Amino acid sequence: MAIKSLKIQNIRNLRHVEFMPSANVNLIHGVNGSGKTSLLEAINFLGLTRSFRTRKFPYFVTREQKESIVFSQLQSSLDQKSDSLGVSRDLAGAVNVRYNGSNIDISQLASLVPLLVINTDTFQILEGSPAIRRQFVDWGSFHADQSYIHAWRSFKRVLQQRNSLLKCGKIDPQIRRVWDVEFVKHAQQITQIRQRYINQLLPDFLAISERLMGEVDLSLSFSPGWDQKRPLDELLDEQLQRDLKQGYTAAGPQRADLRIKVDGVSAAERLSRGQKKLVVSALKLAQGAVYNRLKEDSCIYLIDDLPSELDAQHCQLFCQFLEQTESQCFITCVEPQPLMSYWQSTTEIKSFQIDNGQLRDA
Template identity: 60%
Template sequence: MPIKSLHIQHIRNVADVRLDPSPRINIIHGDNGSGKTSLLEGIHFLGLTRSFRTTQIRHLVQSGQDACLVFAQVQALPGAPALPLGVERRLDGEVRVRHAGQSIELSELAQLLPLQVIDSDTFLLLEGSPSIRRQFIDWGVFHSDRSFIQLWRGFRRVLKQRNSLLKCGKIDPRLRRIWDQEFVAYAEQMTQLREQYIELLKPDFEATLGRLLGGVAVELRFSPGWDRKTPLDQLLEEGLARDLKQGFTGAGPQRADLRVRADGHNAAERLSRGQKKLVVSALKLAQGALFYRLNNRPCIYLIDDLPSELDEQHCRLFCQFLEETSNQCFITCVDPAALDGIWLPQTDVSRFRVDAGKLSHAD
């Protein structure tokens, strides 16, 4: 299991909490505002040095403290020994990440602790901006191909430089061609990996959605961010005047998107609210299943207030999917009875209660 023990300090109203979680299902219940979601934020912080609820560290760190810290014993691979992992972030911006006594980069940390978050904002995956869907795609590509992170970093560097030149208003043609050549090279490689990933994801998504939402045809289509009928270097040349006017690059993988179609129409406009929730759930479950198949190790699912997001029937189906996998899951709810009677007797389920930031075992 990925997390064998967990120690969270100074995250929101959680001053000091220790947790020995189940390797499979962990149910955390308590009243609204008790600190349930803060515990999930602590695990997310451990894997990515940030919260999934805010980008401002000052909102995450407990009032009156100058830093937050999460420490854990983490088993990176099945059968491997558990090793210490610690993440500290201070209000002044300093971030420290240590694994097995060594400092590691954020990309190494993300690979070590693959996290899937499902909360009320996750359902913006259909209705939100393309950037949200790009993040979904790139999470999968990052964990399926080790070369992607370097391509992504290289492309961001080139895009930033090209946009900087565009904002100046005048670009030396020779200099622009050099940057455009790099831009196209990175764009083509990134796009190929993204396309390959979506094709790998489709069978898992279709199988999962078939069980959650039978009778509704939903199709995934990848949009690379430009019209592939025309070479990208030609599009950059033809769009230069527009790009200069706007001050940024209009075509390229920075505009990629995942198009989700239901019966030939935009799923966000075609489906009911309940159906959208099931489509997003299927996307997240399929991504975890594909991760396991490609990496031979599970994810960690952080699921905030699951019963409020799905009706009773589909909540049960969702939990059955989780039960069939090897993922370690942390699920919050207000009423623990909503998740009773779902799990098989042999499933390792631990229950915890949170009151005013303090944790107790509820078994």
């Protein structure tokens, strides 16, 4: 899938930007504060109806404006058909997503526009809380298995019910058992899909990270959120008194995590800043590769300030991997050189300069 044309209205300092990106590599350069990250945010908004920088929409919409709009023509890699997609959101909170003239919901939108973002927040996969790593696993599980979203929503509903019963302090054992049966059923389904996804991702991740980082003893393992040697229903029974005291459920996929280690110790503690960027980039490149294989289609990469933290050699290697994914990429940087020279002649590169919210071909 690629974006053929893009029209952005009222996102931060981008009052009106219209352009036709390349289906391969788009380099967007400009000085600090010119609007580079805002342009990536606008594409993120097209795919998810929200920014990756803020949850507070009034900061995202252009000052003194009431509504942000992004309109695009999309081109599938599978056929040459082009589809129209428009996303808008206003200050009153109304979100509108129109695909070929019909309303669609957010999960349909997310599968239509598969986005992979690499920015300074991506470091959080290593440094942040387990919730960030679960988001990473959930992105892949969502795209890898159609039943994931339904299983996840059902599980979340059961978990909320169970936790609100726990908070009351007293649960009728029969009612709890009914909820626990549902809890275990959905927990197992989610965990199976997540585990399968990580198994698919692992070889790509190890191969890419080895090329990017050389001989480093990296490992990636999935921790499902409870001791797998024990049946989950038994654990729920056993931990009931503790759960009642705490007012929430301690075991289950809501506690899943990924463990990323170097030489057997946490990668977050061991690696340099640049090495961390290479590891998180390898994770995202592996996600793109798995997506390609499973869907026979490609993702869209949004990469903010690609050269930061990377030396020239690693930056070029990263670009080579990106090129192999055959994805559409939107890459921002302050200086377009030497990034311009890192690509093969067969790759279609478009270069844009952004200045005070105005975009032009460079």
